[in-house]
Amino acid sequence: MRADLTPELAPELAAELGLKQSEYEHVVEILGRTPTVTELYMYSLMWSEHCSYKHSKKALRTFPTEGEHVLQGPGENAGVIGVGDGWAVAFKMESHNHPSAIEPYQGAATGVGGIIRDIFTMGARPIASLDSLRFGPLEEPRQRYLFEGAVAGIGGYGNCIGVPTVGGEVYFEEAYAGNCLINAMSIGLLREERLTRAVAAGPGNLLLLIGSTTGRDGIGGASVLASQEFDERAEEKRPSVQVGDPFEEKLLIEACLDLLDGELLVGLGDLGAAGLTSSASEMASRGGVGLDIDVTRVPQREEAMKPFEIMVSESQERMLAVVEPAKLAEAQAVCEKWGLRSTVIGKVTDTGRFVVREGDEVVADMPAATLASDAPEYDPPAERPAYLDEVQAFDVRAVDFGSPAWEPRSLLLSLLASPNICSRRWIWEQYDHQVMLNTMVLPGSDAAVLRIGEPGRGEVTTRGIAVSSDCNGRYCYLEPYLGAQIAFAEAARNVACAGGRPAAITDCLNFGNPEKPEVFWTFREAVRGLADACRVFGVPVISGNVSFYNESFGQPIYPTPTVGLVGLVGNIDRVATASFKDEGDVIVLIGETRFDLGGSEALKLAEGVVAGLPPTLDLQRERDVHETVIELTEMGLLKSAHDCSEGGLAIALAESCITGGIGARVRLAGSMRPVAELFSESQSRIVVSCAPENVMIVTALADRHRVPFALLGTVEGDTLAFEDLFDVPVSELAAAWEPVLERLVGGQVSTEEMAEG
Amino acid sequence: MRFGVVVFPGSNCEQDVVHALRYLGQEADYVWHGDTDLSAYDAIILPGGFSYGDYIRCGAVARFSPVMAEVVRFAESGRPVAGICNGFQILAEAHLLPGALLRNEGLKFICKTVPLRVEESVCQWMDHEPGTVVRVPVNHNEGNFICDAETLGRLNANGQVVVRYCEPDGSLLPGSAPNGALDNIAGICNERGNVFGLMPHPERVTDPATGGTDGGAFFTGIVKRLEEVGG
């Protein structure tokens, strides 16, 4: 055993690595001696917030995680649900916020790479990605640089590996200017019997490291980047930046799926945050076994790497497989076929200890399970933030709606041109969203719909899944409990518009520093809201990710619990899209408009404030609205379905007109002032259209579900006309909505001041 | 008839091409880039994707795959070879087709459905009538076709330009190509018309379930021709 630290030096290093005094003492207690350098690095990373969820674990336990579809809940690299006929989908969402703030292209690219490895680790072929993005206002060059770089990076990686990016969301808000959010969700398809777990078993089995070489890149990434706040020292942390190699990842996908097809593996794990340390110790702890690794066997791309560097390196595109000795040759042949390096770096033991050697010399030796499961768990103090009273006290009804800023026609046009509402085409046209031939509803509607099946490889079915990721951070800022519920409701509503019944969710909980009681309170509230919403819908959380310390110069981001929801679609041939289709179709609003301008985009545009209370939400009503639309879709009666979200009814109608290239004549029957009827962001509303002869069935079904509805008017002409109010040619709506992102960013390609902090 | 669809490390549209061909009632198999026996196939397709990551230059490494020597022989013997997207780039690198494909003007990856005008050409693959305007997705970062003036003259004179990017009504404007391609060129063939390279992805719009049917006729021309010859 190499004793490279004295009892005096060890605590100093521990502190430098971010271990708290009590955590260090716990390490000493576990080991019964002074830890080595390698051990300290390994514990500090595994017990970092990013790897151990030490501040969030307790709250996360309140999520419902079981349900009829669930094959694998939280705890593995991704959750898995059955979707019928033996098919299953694996999915998970993850953040790569901090790396992306430093280098947006590579940060976002490696974020996609990381979440995709989580998916094929489960034995699933990745079939789709979504990206959920937050930046500051695009008027700032730095924000344009981050946005443009992140989109290019997501596309650069996903396009290369041939996994379509089918949806996502993006918001631009001051609260994210110092700390952008890059959340990526990946979905994979597998046969149920193929479900693979990241577990090491069978003493004597070999540990096979597959894929890229190991360098110093990303060393300490997990603890350094994701577990601390941002400040001017971010610059110094730059050497941690990792460069993605999507080609290597593509080879890994194919090789790993081949290895699993050939039943050549006992277990498979990906190397993500904390690298080899984390994947190996998690696999060992799940299998209740020990491991013995010799770092000199790990292929290295840099000279004189220390054992601890090798053990914690976050070099991308690497997988760890457990292989029986008898199958080694065959497994390595598969890797070689795909041009991948594969190296035996150690073996599974029955000692329960994680032993790391450098050649003959032992440099770390600890109980394997303690790395993953002995991590501390904190129950941080929570305190309702003082700002809430102030923002909630804002009386929206007292606003002067007679002012020019609220003139409905021009407000509609400026809402359409708001970066938070305008067309996202500029983004998704940089993403291959069609490869694999399963994208039945392309980006631009509410949810993307993916066909279940393997065109060109195997069976193709008429079943589908509808997917959406959503979170309005403003609502969460104004009322975290409600905001989180609305995030869920909106995701489910988008999926319902595509005829999908929610089956399960993943989440990515982006918050500030959890050690601040006011931040932690918002976290706890959001989790409670999300959990309650899931319960009402009977929908489990099957995977997720927490990203804390999203602050810059002491200012936390808006609480942003992003929800990624997967719903089941019975028949992909019946699915409606958001666009109006045919002259004469009748437009029906399912749901009810109320005075909900608090936290709205209209309020922000007209008054320049984010204040008031978010829209109220009745989850049972929300569910009934969805059920109405899903059943109508299943009957094949809907020509279009589009939910009302930011910008309200007027925006939903305008979008259906623009994307359909056809106008509408609408009468607002409500009793509120027109701006409220038009721009209220009341929840639980879906605008549908159907052939005139089907209106009766549509309204009858709404009645049966006790859901209010309103006959709004008809699809007609080339103008969106609000009777007795105003009308706008569809071409004018399109001209406002369509070119915004391109004009703000695309028109000035690369003119961003890249170095400007 | 039987198509061989070559899989290079980094290819990612091979299953889409196979699906489209099977939808058209044809047989289609995957051919690993390390294989060298193409005797089982009537036609070869190099699919889209990012062979070797497209890191050095698109198609630069794939062109040296063992299978490529056979593909060259196959093509030179007059048998049909098509390259779609990355496949086109590989054919250009292998000098089976003239010109080269540069970064898109605007430096952005482009995935969208665009109108194409089918030209009067000697291409044996094409089954659309000249003048037809079709809608087919493009999906690339390097589709900006370029060649020298003399080659361009020859391509035009010999009927080797198979499809051009155009306006929805079929007219050609200087900016009709989304990627800046010379003369709006989206696809070309060799002088004999058996080797066809194109940037757009007809396989994505062959099975109507996947969004269109304009793609099928990019493949059926060769099927008809071979069936006529074969009797």
Add this chain to the structure above:
Amino acid sequence: MARFEIYVTYKKGIFDPPGATAERALANLGYEEVSSVRIGKFIQIEVADGTPEERVREMCDRLLANPVIEQYRIERTGEA
């Protein structure tokens, strides 16, 4: 007219996938004597007479190189 040439390379320790791919491809083509390949950018820039190198450096920092992962070298190659 003044001319500058700029050589942009990845910083030490930053992984270079294109270089690594070229390395392997060359080995497969039989060039076993190759032990390392790194691929960077070579930028030729023409500026007005008398433009100081400082200005070009600024362009590199702001636009032509990505200081987070890249380093560069500038050479003045001509004044015509």
Add this chain to the structure above:
Amino acid sequence: MARFEIYVTYKKGIFDPPGATAERALANLGYEEVSSVRIGKFIQIEVADGTPEERVREMCDRLLANPVIEQYRIERTGEA
């Protein structure tokens, strides 16, 4: 170990999209003194001692450059 540096550039007359974009971007940033930017590749390669330049030229012709659109220059920069 011998070292070579290779400068790959587009042939004269071949449009260079990244160069053109950088040119425009620099103008937008206020660098009006810039009259032309061309962006090529800068390849650093390490080979076994005594490898003749001819060999490196061959690698360029076959793999590292595309003679249809690109030209290149090789420089021996060290023998260690």
